Amino acid sequence: MNEGKRWFLGAASLSPGDGGIARVARLSARTLMEAGSPPAMLCLREAGGASVGGLNPVSAEGSRVRFAAGCYRGALSHDWFIYDSVGTARAHPGIPGLKRPYGVWIHGVEVWDYLNPARERALKAAAFVLVNSQFTLARFQELHGPIDNGVVCRLATEEDDTPAAAPAFDGPPTALLIGRADKDNMRKGHIEVIDSWASVVKAVPDARLLMAGGGDGLDVVKDLVRASPVSDNIEVLGFVPEADMPALWQRCQVFVQPSWKEGFGLVYIEAMRYGLPVIASVHDAGQEVNVDGVTGYNVDLGRSGELADRLVGLFNDRDAARAMGKAGRERWRSEFRYSAFRDRLTGALRHQKAI
Numbered sequence: 111m112n113e114g115k116r117w118f119l120g121a122a123s124l125s126p127g128d129g130g131i132a133r134v135a136r137l138s139a140r141t142l143m144e145a146g147s148p149p150a151m152l153c154l155r156e157a158g159g160a161s162v163g164g165l166n167p168v169s170a171e172g173s174r175v176r177f178a179a180g181c182y183r184g185a186l187s188h189d190w191f192i193y194d195s196v197g198t199a200r201a202h203p204g205i206p207g208l209k210r211p212y213g214v215w216i217h218g219v220e221v222w223d224y225l226n227p228a229r230e231r232a233l234k235a236a237a238f239v240l241v242n243s244q245f246t247l248a249r250f251q252e253l254h255g256p257i258d259n260g261v262v263c264r265l266a267t268e269e270d271d272t273p274a275a276a277p278a279f280d281g282p283p284t285a286l287l288i289g290r291a292d293k294d295n296m297r298k299g300h301i302e303v304i305d306s307w308a309s310v311v312k313a314v315p316d317a318r319l320l321m322a323g324g325g326d327g328l329d330v331v332k333d334l335v336r337a338s339p340v341s342d343n344i345e346v347l348g349f350v351p352e353a354d355m356p357a358l359w360q361r362c363q364v365f366v367q368p369s370w371k372e373g374f375g376l377v378y379i380e381a382m383r384y385g386l387p388v389i390a391s392v393h394d395a396g397q398e399v400n401v402d403g404v405t406g407y408n409v410d411l412g413r414s415g416e417l418a419d420r421l422v423g424l425f426n427d428r429d430a431a432r433a434m435g436k437a438g439r440e441r442w443r444s445e446f447r448y449s450a451f452r453d454r455l456t457g458a459l460r461h462q463k464a465i
Contacts, residue, residue: 115465117142117149118184118210120177120201121194124153124160124167127352129290130376134215134242134265135194136162137448141455142192145465150188152180154198177201185210190464195220199232211237213464218246218373218395219297225254233257238462240455242374245395261458264398265374266451267383272439273356276385279363279432283425284318286362286386288350288377289369291327298323299368299391302411304334304344309418311340314425319366322358324349359384363431364424368409368417372396379446382438387431389420399446405438 119142121135139162142149151167153160154177160167170177178201184191185203191212193199199214214236221229233239239260241247247260289298303319310317321331321344328348335344350358365381368391378399381388388406390396402408407420424431444450459465 115147115190116188117147118181118188118191119149119151119167119193120154120181120184120191120198121151121167122154122198123157124151124162125156125158126160128155130265130374131194131215131217133268133376134217136160136268137266137451138192138194138215138455139163139165140268140448141452142465144452145456145459147465149192150184152177152184174201182208193232196229196232199236200228202232202235204235211464213238213240213459213462215240215242216246216250216373217242218249219295219371222246222249222253222371222373230254237464238458240458243395243398245398246373261461263454263458264445264451265376265379266446266448267376267379267442268448269383270447270449272443273359273384275356275360277360277362277435279428279435281361282316282318283314283364284320284362285364285366285389285421285425286320286322286358286381287365287367288322289367290323291325291331293325293327293330295371296327296330297370297372299366299370299411300327300331301334302368302417303366304331304338306418306421307338307344308340309415310421310425311343313418313422317343317421317425319344320347320358320362321345322347322350359386362386363428364389364421365406366417366421367396368411369394369396370411375399379442382435382442382446385432385435385439387424387434388438389417389424401437401441404434405441406434 123132143163153167157167157169181201185208193214365386366389372394388400390400392408397408409416
């Protein structure tokens with residue numbers, strides 16, 4: 111392995127708790143460090159708390175102009191670039207003499223729903239495109255045609271170890287949904303889970319639903335809960351700080367997020383790491399992560415009552431829920447912990463002769 115390549119990583123954010131794309135950027139930076147090529151790191155947004163392995167990124171403080179200028183400066187002293195998304199890759203230097211090969215991550219909806227000319231150029235100019243799932247790649251190619259330089263590299267948690275404490279599968283039957291609520295695109299399953307909860311409570315009267323996550327659609331979620339006949343059984347927590355998440359995971363017996371447009375679903379593998387059964391959907395990449403009938407269920411949201419039936423079944427059979435959670439943890443251990451990701455990404459970079 112050539113340890114002489116000098117890498118530059120450009121990202122919107124590298125801060126813990128700042129979403130899935132920031133986590134992918136952190137995973138990429140750590141992998142490069144462990145491959146002997148510690149990258150210079152540039153963040154578009156504020157970089158507070160964004161240290162990776164003792165390396166601190168430079169912040170463009172929200173300025174796209176500063177971010178682009180930082181990329182051009184980086185081209186003077188670095189051999190390879192990697193970007194966390196096509197949005198940041200648009201800043202890659204294009205002046206002759208400063209052109210450097212680069213890789214770019216794609217995640218899902220940001221390249222499915224609308225691929226403008228600038229983003230399309232950023233993809234075509236890339237030496238390689240890292241794709242978070244086979245589903246994302248297939249969906250992209252269905253919408254936009256072949257992507258010859260695409261490499262599937264499934265994601266992982268940042269941890270290699272299981273949590274210090276796991277759910278005990280006792281206490282009130284409780285399901286957890288963690289997802290950003292976007293007003294114009296409620297795609298994480300909030301509406302469907304809330305709609306199903308009256309049927310769940312009819313069968314399991316003390317069943318509780320916890321909903322965590324921010325977003326500009328949070329008021330919409332709260333309105334839907336207030337209108338539910340079982341609103342007393344639903345708690346909208348809003349944004350939960352990263353430090354408080356372990357205690358939240360431990361309160362639950364089921365993780366439920368039947369999304370419509372998940373490009374991968376980092377939260378599913380986090381639930382698996384905690385040993386919880388997962389309810390995802392058949393409509394997106396959740397089915398690539400969650401094995402139906404083994405680590406949980408993938409529901410068809412077009413089938414009336416299927417979501418409620420799966421929730422009720424897991425609440426009423428905690429031995430089955432515990433067994434699925436155990437199977438999920440084994441799947442996380444073999445496929446979705448950090449070291450598995452590191453091996454996948456390192457292999458992809460070696461193939462490109464980038465490290």
